[in-house]
Amino acid sequence: MRRRDEADFTEFAAAALGRLRRTAYLMCGDWHRAEDAAQDALVRIYRRWDKLHRQDGLNTYAHKVVVSVVLDQARRPWRREHSTAEPGELPRPDGAGIVDDRQVVIAALAGIPAGQRACVVLRHYADLSIEETAQVLGISTGTVKSQTSRGLIQLRELLGERAAS
Template identity: 35%
Template sequence: MDPGLDEEFAEFVNGRFTALQRFGYLLTGEWHLAEDLVQTSLTKVWFHRKSLRSGNALESYTRTVMVNTSTQWWRRKWKGETPTETLPESAAPSEFGTIDERDRLLRALATLPRRTRAALALRFFEDLPDAEVAKIMGCSVGTVKSTVSRGLAKLREHHLLAESDPLTSAPARLEG
């Protein structure tokens, strides 16, 4: 065992766990599944940490493992499991209107296909460039661009986002 690698990995986990958990929530739609996804993914990454050359590679590889693990879980879907209708309250203090807006946006995101949701989460919530999203998702930059474009179009048309006037522009804010 290399103590340097273990120390670097521990620092990565301590520094990025919350961000990874938020990303996991965007992929799964549930906080407890997001935590399980992060822990499972970090376990897989820990075994391959020696082959990663830098901290950036560690973060990118972890996100790739999270997307792939989430997809595997979805494919193995347990019988009787249904998506939740309501999302948990945000842990951060916020105004009620912002919480309602966020809730509608997250519920609309949950209706999109998993790869589309992953592309939107990586592109806009994690603020990664198209090339990095393509690398994580294992596809071309053009595929990322078309997936994101179709996803934003579906969000613009989604009935949950058309419930009130301020939200009709919510997907447009994602583009900025």
């Protein structure tokens, strides 16, 4: 790789790392796994850096890679979590009401299927369009719409159960 390309990649990686890490965290709910996923994604991007068109959807490609890494991590047998919590059980806020709502939403995100979670995160957190989300996930725009809709319905149900208790 040429020195200029190295500098361009370093600049891109510095700017994208935080965003990729947050997207990965919303996908998996674990900061350590998210850090690993973001770093693995940057390694994959680095390997293809010479072939990537930097003006045409580099951020979309980066999201595609980080989502792929998170989903790959989840398939590894040593990464599977064995939770003793009941499905859909969400953390309770403290009596003072200081608990950050993000933790409740992240726990609820973990309660929906991976495909729906990916669509919801990419559409509503990463602010990708339907077309960009479809490209990232390698699915049709109709599937993005239906998975996002179903994911939001399940999130509302999980968060509604949480608010009712």
